[in-house]
Each structure stands twice: as structure tokens, then as C-alpha cells.
Amino acid sequence: MEDFFRELAADAPRWNFIWMYEDRQQAKILSGLWMTIKLSVLCLIFSVVIGLIGAWMQGSRSAMVRAIVQGYIQFFRNTPPLVQLLFFYFALGQFTPVVVGADGWTVEPIISNVGWAIISLSLFAGAFNVEIFRSGIEAVPESTVEATESLGFSRAQTYIYVVLPLAFRVCLPSLNNNLVNLVKTTTQAYAIAVPELLYHSVTIWNDYPSAQYPTMLMLFVAYIVLVAILVFGMSRWEKAMIIPGYGR
């Protein structure tokens, strides 16, 4: 296998699959892939949690709470994720507490660039998720909510046991869309030097211009596979949650 790619690189100078036969480059790709997966999974989880809490707060009786959620949505939905990343890391990063390094000069912010990427991307996708969950919640018939009230459910109980399970089924397709987008948006963390897949890929094709096409090809395949896994899981989940007679 390794010899095949070595030979190929010698014969076709633009098709140097260097990470197939050189350990150092292979390690870069693998660590980049692992970072992309970690980023994706953590941001997925946090953004869904933010979405759930946000949607719940949107139904609050306090106008103040509703305004805060609305402000959050407007801010994060209406600015580019790349600008958010740069702003968080360079501007807000200055105000976070720091730990002074062993040499007495460098400082290690408590929130690293990876940390900022997770925070920023989760908040970005979370803003969309709030709206997505709201659309699901609004699709739950008023009469159903009234029925829970007559049974003596509290607002939280109604939300957790009745509204959310029904709302979830309605909004899964659009949630699915947003989460797919989130996985792809993790590439932008490249701008603040988060060593994810794109970062390492660019490094490799800068060091070895001959590896550019193969590495770009690999990027495509990697994201197709990652998103395919996500979509597969989500549609399995969607199927498992079907209630006969509800929704479709």
C-alpha cells in the first residue's frame, strides 16, 4: 500500500498522497481528524443544550428574560461565525484570567483557542437551535398543553414531559440541517490556529505543494463521511421516535 503511493507520487507529481506513506504527515492528519471530531461532538452537545434552555426561556412570563434570549439570537445569528471566532479569541480573550507560564513571561489563558472555538461555535449553532426548538414547541397543539394543566402539571413538567417530546419530533429535520452545518463550520476554527483537520491539511500542502490535490480530496471525503455518520444517526433516531398518527 505504502509503496503504491510512493510510486504514484514519483510518477504523477501532482498526486503525492504523502500522508499515506510518511508517518509524520499521517500523524498530523489523524490528530486533525480527532480534533475535528472532538470539536464537532462537544459543539453538537452544547448547542443542543443551549437551544433547549433558550427555547424554554423564550416561553417565560418575564419580558426581560424573553428580551435577553432575543438579543442573544439576534447577535449570534446575524454575525458571521468567523468574525465571532476572531472576536472571542483576540478581543474577549484579553479579559479572561490567565496563568503565568514557567518562564515568567508567557501567559496561558484559562480558555485556550480550542476552548474559545467550542464556546463560540456552540453559541452560534445554539442561536439557530433556539429558533428551531421554538418552531417545534409552537407546533404542539394548545389543547394538549391545556390538558396537562388540567392534570396539574407545573410549567417545567409540561415542558419536559409533554411539550418537548412532541416538539422534538417536529423539529428533528431542521435540527438535523443545523447540526450538519455546525460540523462543517468547525473548519473556521482554523483562523484561530485550532489544529483541526483543515489546519493540518493546509500545513501539509504548504510544506508539500505536490500533496495539494490529494489533501483537498481527502478533506472532501472526510467531511462527507463525518456528516454521513451524523445524518445516519439522526435519521435512525427520527425513525425510532415516530409516534403513529403524529406528525406524518
Next chain:
Amino acid sequence: MKKTIKTTIYGMTIAGMAASSASAACSNDVWNKVMERGKIVIGVKADYKPWGYRDDSGNLVGMEIDMANDVAAKMGVDVELVAVQSSNRMQFLEQGKIDMMIATMSDRADRREIVGIPGPNYYTSGTNIMAPKALGFKEWEDLRGKKVCGKQGAFYNQITEERYGVEIVAFTGNAEAKQALRDRKCVAWVYDDSSIGSDLSSGNWDDFEMPLSSEDDNPWGLGVPLAETSCVFGNFMSGMQYNWHRSGALIDLEAKWGIKPTAYLQMQNERNSDWIK
């Protein structure tokens, strides 16, 4: 299976090279296009003071911009300057977005497979670091295991990583990387010694120094389309560079832009100087 993959890839490569396969016959496509159009599109840096940067009113200026303007003047065409980055300059040239580039590119063997780099090289620089005086680095080995900021696309990132075991944190632009150094997110910024030298002399980096001896002195090359390296375009640019060295124009430009005089330009000027004074 192997054979199929190989054939497919060959097919793609050959299709991709179809345009350049006429190189032996020198079709001079880009050169002719430039002449016909009456305008040359030159890729230059916009973030590499004082070789290529934007002045207060947003215009691209610098030593390489002066060179680019000179090229257009000698060709008798108008010039359009396009700002390129280290990580996309070769691709821009390859795809025809720019006709040529003068963009602080180090002349490397693997790069010559992608773009044409005609001699003689117009400049040279080595690798060094900008580090806070407080840390008092003395030699490269002092950096082992430490975080050093770098720029995506610089060839020496990998070299310093492998040779001295530093951990390179590479940003997409110089501004971000240097900001990260100011924010103390890394102990140093690894880059061309010439660029660091002009940063230090700008007065904005008083607490910093360039403490190490430069390594990997590497000549810079301007880029023309690969297929036209030994055709009109490449030969014309060789002539331009030769005459710049011969007349000492580059030494004058160095002085104009406040760059520390390099021994390389002096040596080239002496080597190529006219025997009739």
C-alpha cells in the same frame, strides 16, 4: 483496482497538463494575453512591510510593488496589483488569476514544480525569531518544547519543528500571529529575518529582539507561469532581475524602504556590474 486508480489519476493528470504540454513549443499564452490586453496582473503581498503593504489610504506600496511597476513599465503595459497570501500565491498563479507574482516567496525545489522561478534570485533572507527581551533566548535549542507563533505557508515552520522540537502555532496572517505574540500566547514569532528586522526598527516592538543567528538563508524568487519559464516571460524576467542587480536598483530600493542592507544584493551587484564604467 490499483491499476484502475492509477489509470484514473493519470487520466486526470494528463487532462490537467494538456494546456501546459505545449510548453516545449513555447506558445507564450500568458505573455501574449498580457500584451494583447495591455495590462499585467501581478500578485504582491499586502501584509509584509515594507516589501508589500497598504499605506494609510489603502494603496499597495512597498519594495516589491516598485519592482512590479517597473516590470509593467518595461513591458509597456498597465499594471493591476492583486494582494496574495503565502498560502494561496502559487495557486493564484497556477489558475491564471494573476499573470506573475513578486510576493516574498522563498525559492524551493518543490515550489519550482508548480510555478516557474527564473533566475537570478532578486533577494534572500534567513529564518529568525522575534522574542521578548525578558526571555533572553540565546540559541535555537532554547526554544525546544515551547510554543512559537508562525504563519501558515512558511516553509521553515516544519524545519524548526523537526530540528528544534518547537511547537508551531500557525496563524493565517502575520497580523494575527504577531498579535498572539503580544498577547503572550507564544514565546516567539518565527519568520524572515529581514521582515523581523524592519518590524523592530519601526519602534512598535521595543521590548522585543531578534536574538538568534539566522538559519536557512534562502533566496527569494518571483514566479511566472510554469509553462513559460524558459519562454519569453521567464527570459524577460531573468533580464529584469539581472539588470536590477547590475544597475544596483535593488540596493537603492532597499535604502528607499529602510531595509537593512543585505550582503547578498551587494555581492550580486559586484558580480554583475558593468566592466565599462
